[in-house]
Amino acid sequence: MRLKGKTCVVTAAGQGIGAATARAFAREGASVWATDVDAEKLRPLSEVNGVRTRKLDVMDKQAINALARESGAVDVLFNCAGFVHHGTVLDATDDQWQFAFNLNVRSMFWTIQAFLPGMLEKGSGSIVNMSSAASSVKGAALRFIYGTTKAAVIGLTKSVAVDYVGKGIRCNAICPGTVQTPSLDERIATLGGGAEAKQFFMQRQPTGRFGSSEEIAALAVYLASDESAFTTGTVNVIDGGWSV
Ligand code: NAD
Numbered sequence: 001m002r003l004k005g006k007t008c009v010v011t012a013a014g015q016g017i018g019a020a021t022a023r024a025f026a027r028e029g030a031s032v033w034a035t036d037v038d039a040e041k042l043r044p045l046s047e048v049n050g051v052r053t054r055k056l057d058v059m060d061k062q063a064i065n066a067l068a069r070e071s072g073a074v075d076v077l078f079n080c081a082g083f084v085h086h087g088t089v090l091d092a093t094d095d096q097w098q099f100a101f102n103l104n105v106r107s108m109f110w111t112i113q114a115f116l117p118g119m120l121e122k123g124s125g126s127i128v129n130m131s132s133a134a135s136s137v138k139g140a141a142l143r144f145i146y147g148t149t150k151a152a153v154i155g156l157t158k159s160v161a162v163d164y165v166g167k168g169i170r171c172n173a174i175c176p177g178t179v180q181t182p183s184l185d186e187r188i189a190t191l192g193g194g195a196e197a198k199q200f201f202m203q204r205q206p207t208g209r210f211g212s213s214e215e216i217a218a219l220a221v222y223l224a225s226d227e228s229a230f231t232t233g234t235v236n237v238i239d240g241g242w243s244v
Contacts, residue, residue, distance in 0.1 A: 001029030012081035014041025016181030020213035058107035073118030161233030177239025
């Protein structure tokens with residue numbers, strides 16, 4: 001039980017990596033607040049031992065603050081919510097840019113502001129932020145807005161890490177390659193859904209397969225746990241060799 005006695009908040013826990021991580025945290029003995037904007041998607045998780053589910057839109061500052069009041073001080077914050085826009089700089093619109101920065105980056109600013117004070121009172125805490133290999137790690141084709149926001153997540157992570165390293169708080173980023181999740185299936189469908197669409201994503205993965213949500217969750221468990229007590233401000237690439 002690597003997370004016994006710890007309370008963990010997970011955003012975007014309704015499906016994919018967030019859902020797998022909420023389950024993995026609970027399996028390791030944590031008390032988990034699994035949140036998502038889509039309450040319906042949280043239903044299966046509400047039956048898991050150790051998991052409490054709450055509807056939470058990470059674009060809603062009041063709602064984030066309300067959850068922090070309800071949960072009290074927590075040990076782990078896993079900021080998983082994010083959205084992918086497809087296209088180059090010339091394809092991008094102002095609305096897409098605004099939406100992506102609000103969902104992928106500002107949400108972390110707001111959740112950290114809400115949950116960090118409780119961690120500081122406890123004198124310890126682990127914040128894990130979902131970035132991507134498509135960020136400052138690697139220029140990914142047709143990921144202009146997405147890669148820009150995920151690079152910002154790395155800057156945000158390092159900034160929080162350096163300011164609170166002396167106060168028992170750790171802050172690390174996870175940078176996955178292409179992971180098999182419902183939203184990946186949607187992105188493949190949007191590109192036409194056929195073999196060629198799947199190949200757009202598969203050609204990035206030299207291992208010849210996509211990652212699994214469980215593989216990313218295993219890294220999140222490590223970063224949440226005290227096993228990684230000497231680790232902060234790091235960029236944890238888990239991409240099947242995409243960025244090598
Ligand atoms: P997903 O995209 O399949 O699911 C996202 C979840 O986020 C959904 O349950 C959705 O309801 C929820 N959500 C959407 N808007 C929200 C909001 N405003 N507030 C709260 N929840 C909201 O999940 P995924 O593919 O596992 O991606 C999770 C994270 O991992 C994202 O940040 C994504 O950018 C990142 N990531 C994914 C991959 C990949 O290949 N799947 C690779 C690298 C990084």
